[in-house]
Amino acid sequence: MDDNQALYQGSTVAELYRSAFKGFAEREALVGGATRWSYRQLEEACHRMVRCFRQMGLRRQDGIAVLATNRPESVAAIIASHLMGLRYTPLHPLGSEEDQAFVLVDAGVKALVVDLPRHEARGLALARRGLVAHLLTLGPAPFGTDLLAASAGFDGSDIEIDVRPDDVLKIAYSGGTTGKSKGIVHHQRTVVTSALQQLAGWEWPAEVRFLAATPVSHAAGAMILTTLLQGGSVHLLERYTPEAFLATVEAERITASFLVPTQIYGLLDSPALDRRDAASLGLVLYGAAPMAPARLRQALERFGPVFGQVYGQAEAPMTISYLRRDEHELARPQRLGSCGRSLPGNQVRLLDAEGREVAVGEIGELCVRGPLVMSGYLDRPEETARAFAGGWLHTGDMARRDAEGFLYLVDRAKDMIISGGFNVYSSEVENCLAQHPAVALSAVIGVPHDKWGEAVMAVVVLKEGAAAGADELVAFVSARKGVVNAPKVVEFVPALPLTALDKVDKKALRGRYAPQGGGVSFLAQAMASRYGE
Numbered sequence: 001m002d003d004n005q006a007l008y009q010g011s012t013v014a015e016l017y018r019s020a021f022k023g024f025a026e027r028e029a030l031v032g033g034a035t036r037w038s039y040r041q042l043e044e045a046c047h048r049m050v051r052c053f054r055q056m057g058l059r060r061q062d063g064i065a066v067l068a069t070n071r072p073e074s075v076a077a078i079i080a081s082h083l084m085g086l087r088y089t090p091l092h093p094l095g096s097e098e099d100q101a102f103v104l105v106d107a108g109v110k111a112l113v114v115d116l117p118r119h120e121a122r123g124l125a126l127a128r129r130g131l132v133a134h135l136l137t138l139g140p141a142p143f144g145t146d147l148l149a150a151s152a153g154f155d156g157s158d159i160e161i162d163v164r165p166d167d168v169l170k171i172a173y174s175g176g177t178t179g180k181s182k183g184i185v186h187h188q189r190t191v192v193t194s195a196l197q198q199l200a201g202w203e204w205p206a207e208v209r210f211l212a213a214t215p216v217s218h219a220a221g222a223m224i225l226t227t228l229l230q231g232g233s234v235h236l237l238e239r240y241t242p243e244a245f246l247a248t249v250e251a252e253r254i255t256a257s258f259l260v261p262t263q264i265y266g267l268l269d270s271p272a273l274d275r276r277d278a279a280s281l282g283l284v285l286y287g288a289a290p291m292a293p294a295r296l297r298q299a300l301e302r303f304g305p306v307f308g309q310v311y312g313q314a315e316a317p318m319t320i321s322y323l324r325r326d327e328h329e330l331a332r333p334q335r336l337g338s339c340g341r342s343l344p345g346n347q348v349r350l351l352d353a354e355g356r357e358v359a360v361g362e363i364g365e366l367c368v369r370g371p372l373v374m375s376g377y378l379d380r381p382e383e384t385a386r387a388f389a390g391g392w393l394h395t396g397d398m399a400r401r402d403a404e405g406f407l408y409l410v411d412r413a414k415d416m417i418i419s420g421g422f423n424v425y426s427s428e429v430e431n432c433l434a435q436h437p438a439v440a441l442s443a444v445i446g447v448p449h450d451k452w453g454e455a456v457m458a459v460v461v462l463k464e465g466a467a468a469g470a471d472e473l474v475a476f477v478s479a480r481k482g483v484v485n486a487p488k489v490v491e492f493v494p495a496l497p498l499t500a501l502d503k504v505d506k507k508a509l510r511g512r513y514a515p516q517g518g519g520v521s522f523l524a525q526a527m528a529s530r531y532g533e
Helices: 003-007 013-023 039-056 072-084 097-106 120-129 147-152 188-201 219-229 242-252 261-269 293-303 333-337 381-387 426-433 470-481 506-513 522-531
Strands: 028-032 035-038 063-067 087-090 109-115 134-138 168-173 183-187 209-212 233-236 256-259 283-286 307-313 316-323 347-351 364-369 393-401 407-412 417-419 422-424 439-449 453-462 489-492
Touching: 013 039, 013 072, 013 188, 013 219, 028 039, 028 072, 035 039, 039 072, 039 147, 063 072, 063 097, 072 087, 072 109, 072 134, 072 219, 072 233, 097 109, 097 120, 109 120, 120 134, 134 147, 168 188, 183 188, 188 219, 188 316, 209 219, 209 242, 219 233, 219 256, 219 316, 242 261, 256 261, 261 283, 261 293, 261 439, 293 307, 293 333, 307 393, 316 364, 316 393, 347 393, 381 393, 407 426, 417 439, 417 453, 422 426, 426 439, 426 453, 426 470, 439 506, 453 470, 453 506, 470 489
Parallel strands: 028 233, 063 087, 063 109, 087 168, 109 134, 209 233, 209 256, 256 283, 283 307, 453 489
Antiparallel strands: 028 035, 168 183, 307 316, 347 364, 364 393, 393 407, 417 422, 439 453
């Protein structure tokens, strides 16, 4: 790199972490289980791991994967990979062995870090495959090398950082079956941009005590750096339950957290909510899936104006748009269905199938430009070209924009149902069902139908002690959204399948109720029984 290039180069994630470590050395940085680390202690733990990695022969831009739980040692391993300039890949904590093995090969991973004890069995299975040069465990195990023991003898003093702005920071994998998942490549600029947008656009409390209640390998991990840059503390919840969340908030006086909608619904429906003091919460970020406005209203009435909605996706993480706390106005209920306005630094357009911007109030695909956007899909040039068609990242999310610039997601393009030639947006039907007093949670899917192409099906969880029949819910939606949007069949279940991130797993629902490969589907049988078709 010549002097002129160096003059204008951007920062790296490693430099941001170092500035936080040096700026707040004696403050509490990381809390999990019985561990309470200061910034200095966290920095030293990371430096020891870096020196250990280097002795093993790992070099800048080698690939490292982490199968993690929410504990301090996992966070230290992830930060150490960033300080060393490794290409970090998080493994899905509930992924199958075949999917995880595929990722290790596809990403060219040289070292795999396995957290114990939860992932010991999977770590052993992957070890037997011999896919990586170094299999490291966070604690003693009958396989691999104990990273904690191996790094304990190394010096924790400052290390030389050789990380460059054009380095790949992370390769994250989209959902999919083995051989079909895509590696999403992010260079340093993506995470640096997201961190700066979080700092500038989100209303953080004066003292940040952030509770990571979702996996640090996914959404919660994106807020660790931002918390540390403010001199705050990160508290790790190893496994989310409403009781565990509320107990930690009360005990640690938590001021900020990130939750997905189903977790918020669980809090609202939990008896523990009346027994615990959650008054310290100043900012509850939510996102990763649509939240029903009716339930959001309940949350605002119960917790107060502490909610901020984030919108992003793996290809442009966390900070495409934001709905501020003061924009969650109960007096303007339509606003509760918005994901906010685009954050500075992002260009956002709603485009039709020909790449033309749609008019205010019309529905188009939400497309993004800017430094937040991924570099592309790993070794998938054709899929990268499709995602970047016309010079925009095509998110696959259908949305409309009002005259004030607020964005309203109506559905994922793949979740939109076309029934009898009409577009049905599943999220709108779910939002309608959420207004029924007996409904705790619902998922609406489209399933094949000989006459209509697709039919609308609702899978519903009722609130404890509540009762409602299928005909009642169908009539409820028909009266509010019209007969086209009304479910043709309603299936009641005790719980909906969730992903590792506590999002409703519609893919699993489609597999259950609309299996591929022919045969008579559940829906066809139910409709034949109901309508005599």
